[in-house]
Amino acid sequence: MSTKPDSSSKMLWYVKLVRGVKAFLSTLTDQNIIDASAGLFIVTGVSMLLLHYARPQVGTLAIGSVAASEIIAPDNIKVEDSAETQKRRALAAQGVLPVFEYNRNSRDLSRAIEQLFEVCRDAKPGAQPSDLIEQIQQLPSGLILDREQLAVLSRHRYNAELEKLMINHLEAVMSRGVVNSRSHLLRIATNGFVRRRGGEETIVSDLSSIRDLMTARAALRSERVVWPSEYLTSERRLLGEILGSLIIPNLEYDEAETEARRKSSQDSIPPVMLSVEKGKPIVVEGETVTPAKAALLEAATRYSRFGQRTVEFAGTLIIVMMLLLVLWQYMVRYQQRHLRVRRHFLLQITAFVITLALARVMFQLATIISRWASHSPFTAEQGWKYLAPLAVGAVLVTLLTDVQAAFVFSAILAVFIGVLSGNVYLSAFTLMTSVGAIHNLKGCRERTTLMWAGLSIGLINAASALALDLLGAADAAPLVLIFDSLCALLGGLVSTMIASVLLPVFEWAFEITTDIKLLELSNLNLPLLKQLAERAPGTYHHSIMVGLLAESGAEAIEGDALFARVACYYHDIGKMLRPTYFVENQSYMENRHDKLSPKMSSIVLANHVKQGVELGRQHKLPPRIIAIIPQHHGTGLMKFFYFKARGAAESAPASLEHDFRYPGPKPQTKEAAIIMIADSVEAAARTVKSPTPGKLRNMIDTIISRLRDDGQFDECSITLRELNLVAESFVKVLTGIHHHRIAYPxxxxxxxxxxxxxxxxxxxxxxxxxxxxxxxxxx
Incomplete structure (x- = not known):
């Protein structure tokens, strides 16, 4: 008995798949979707940046070079021979004759002569010549005669034969054609021109009969013009002058029509195509590359890239995704001290993009410049590539994060540069220049140090370039080696220059405070700290002492000691607005809180935190420094006023303790926790009589225990071992401060x-x- 599988069991896998997809989608949050979208965008963008330059080269060769080996066409290639096409189209454009429009103004000129004679004949007997000249000037032709010219016409009584004779002479000259400039005509119409008259066009090849304006006027005044014998020579000259004053050009160059015909002629020429079949050689070994061969080679490169585009992009995408995933996992697992991991990860991505973009631009410029150059060593493409500021990213990451993160960044960048350039030597060079940058900038705390570091990085670059050149081409010319080393040296200097410009932008954009900035903020002569010293000297001294303690504690646990010290300088700046309400500034005056209720006193104390944050923002302190102002108090209890209020109240409500706590937040970093402890310890140490190391240690342990039991360290990652190390460092500092001295005799x-x-x-x-x-x- 045969059994058939149930149709429902066939669909079971499909139902499970759908349910699994639904379950996965249900776990996604808006933040997951945003992170995934951002990650996909970053990976795709970096991949496209790398893919654009790193394409397979079939064998692009410069025109005039000799092929070292045979290059086979990867596909059927058909490409336009642009040089030959342009040549043929240029010849076609040159064959188009310029167009001159014939202006039929001879009739207008004839009419002007007729009007002249009509006015003269209609003049009243005895009319003054000046009146008649003025009347002639009012004619449409605007003809201006002098007395001698008018006298000639008057002497022959304005007869019709003279009128007809003048019209015939004028039309005879105009009919041959008159242009404004004969030199212009000869320059643009060497082979003749097209004369367009109405709807008719005539090709004029003989340019000798065409006169310009000056020549036409001279012809009318010459003796070659036939006049009746009774006309004197002077009269003929005057009549010629009258006709010459009327004559105007009647052939005008139509540039728009000429260019349109030349454009049409060029467009009519089909492109000249070059072709080669798949598998056939484009060039053979030893063949000189002609422009046509160079065009085929370039097309073969494009065909090869097009054919492998999908495969290349997929491979590049996988490499970028894996390397960025490694970077992300490193940041999450081993850079936990950076609370804002996403921000630091984005910082490194930005550094990648900037470095790769600069490298891509320089690599392409290197190719162009080396091809344009005609003399060695400037034809060495590798030397120009060494100018790329490849250390920019490592410099920024070292200064903005730490050395460990910079090493991981440099290793990934070296791989990216290798993919971008297709050159393992440039990949090695990138790793060496980045490691050199990290080494020189470790512990950098002054902006001027950047410039000196740039010189050191440049020297490392020069040595690396020399070593790689000798490794890759042992027979390289000495001049090329020197040129490559100089370019590498300049590349190191340029890297630090660009990084110094970008550093403030990165500090602002990613809200990161570098050691350079911290050292600037540690200057006690800054206006804000000077105001604190003047208005609240007790608080100022307290801040300095807390800074010493916090720095020692941070060093004990290998934290950011410089930040801890500098943050302490500003942690109580809010107290200088009402300094006398704080005991360290009261000296021998009465305590102002004696006249205030416990609740009002707690408000005054809590307000110095809020006012300190506002002051920090007004003075544009880094956000990391401002964050310490509320965190160093956390949500601690103002015990003196709390117990005072509870003792005064008959029945203390449950919410009373909340009213006497600082607003927080609790310390978010180890450094913030150390500053909180140091703040309490420094104040409490003043109350210890005959301080000894044992008493001081007992006081410090008590404070740490109370803060820990109060939950103030719940939101930071400080450990019990680290708290013990901090306590030990505090004892050393306080023992040095409160040591016993021998009495003066x-x-x-x-x-x-x-x-x-x-x-x-x-x-x-x-x-x-x-x-x-x-x-x-x-x-």
């Missing part, structure tokens, strides 16, 4: 101090009585 500072305090107290009491009596109006 013959001096009793305690007794003198007590007397001074008594005098100060008496003076203060007297001032108080005076203020009170003054208030009562007693003199």
């Amino acid at each position: 013959g001096y009793d500072f305690d007794k003198a101090g007590a007397a001074t305090e008594e005098r100060s107290a008496a003076a203060s009491a007297g001032a108080t009585v005076a203020r009170k009596t003054g208030a009562l109006g007693v003199n």
Whole structure:
């Protein structure tokens, strides 16, 4: 008995697949979709950037070079011979005769002569010549006669024979053609021209009969013009002058029509095509490359690229995706101290794109320049490529993140450059220049150091280029080796110059504070710190001491010690707006909080955090520094005022403790936690009598325990071991500050101090009585 599979079981795999896809899609959040889209965009963009330049070369050779080997056509190739096509079209354009439009103005000129004679005949007897000349000038022709010319006409009584004779002479000259400039005619119509008259066109080959305006006027005044014998020579000349004043050009060059005909003639020439069958040789070994062969080779390169475009793009996409995934995993697993991993990852992606874009531009320029150059060593393409600022990315990542991240970045960049250029030597050169940049910029804390580092990077580049040249071409000319080394040296200098320009932009865009910026902010002469010292000297001194403690603690756990110290300088800047409400600034004055309710006192204390953040933003402090201002208090309890309020209240509500806590947030980094501990320890150390290392350690452990039990370290990754190291470093610093000194012989500072305090107290009491009596109006 045969069994047939159930149709429902056939569909079971399909149902499972659909359910699995639905389950996967249900787990996706908006952030997942955004991250995936951004990742796909980044990978595709970098892949396209690499693919654009790294295409397979069939064998592009320069015109006039000799083929070192036979190059076979990868496909049936048909390409236009642009040089031959342009040549034929140029010849076709040259064969088009210029077009001159015949202006039929002879009749108008004849009519002008008729009107002249009509006016003269109609003149009243005895009319003055000047009146008649003025009347003639009013004619449409605008003819201007002098008295001698008018006298000739008057002497012959304006007879019709003279009128007809003048018209015939004028038409005889105009009929042959008159142009404005004969030199222009000879320049553009060497082979003749087309005379267009109405709808008729005539080709004029003989240019000798064409006169310009000056020649035509001279002809009318010459003795060759036949006049009746009774006309005197002077009269003939005057009549010729009258006709010459009327004559105008009647052949005008029609440039638009001529160019249109030449364009049409060029378009009528079909392109000249070159072709070669698949598998046939384009050039053979030892053959000189002609323009036609160069065109075929270039087309073969395009055909090869087109045929492998999909495969190349897929391969490049996989490489980019794998390397960027490695970078992301490294950032997530081994760069946890950077809380904003996405931001630092995007920073490195941006550095990749900038470096690759600069490299691509320089590589293409290198190809162009080396082909244009005619003398060695400027024909060496590799030397020009060494000018590319390949160390820009490594410089930026080293300064903005850390050395470890920069090494990973450099290794990935070297692979990218290898894919971009198709040259393993450039890939090795990129790795060496990047490692050199990392080595020279480790611990860089001054912007001027960048320029000196650029020189060091350039020297490393020069040595690397020399080594790679000797490795790749042992017989390279010495001049080429020197040229390549100089280009590499300049490439290192250019890298640091570009990086120094981009560094402030990166600091602002990615909200990252470099050691260079921190060192600038540590200058105690900056206006904000000077204001703190003047308005709140106690807070200023407290900040300096907290900075010493925090720096020591950060060094103990290998944290960012410079940041910890500098952040402490600004952590209490909000106190300088109301300095006398804080005990370190009160010295011997009365405590202002004695006149305030506990709730109001807590508001004053909490406000210095908010005001400090506002001051930091006004003075454009880095966001990382500003973040320490609220974090160094976290959500700590203002115990003195809390217990004071709880003791005054008959029944303390459950929310009372919340009202006496700082707004937070809690420390987000190890450095913020260290600053929180240092802030409390520095203040508490002042209350320890006869401080010894044991007492100080006990005080520090107590503070750390209370902060830990209060949950202040819950949002940062500091460990118990690190807290112990921080405590040990604090003991060393405080022991050095509060160490015991031998008393000076013959001096009793305690007794003198007590007397001074008594005098100060008496003076203060007297001032108080005076203020009170003054208030009562007693003199």
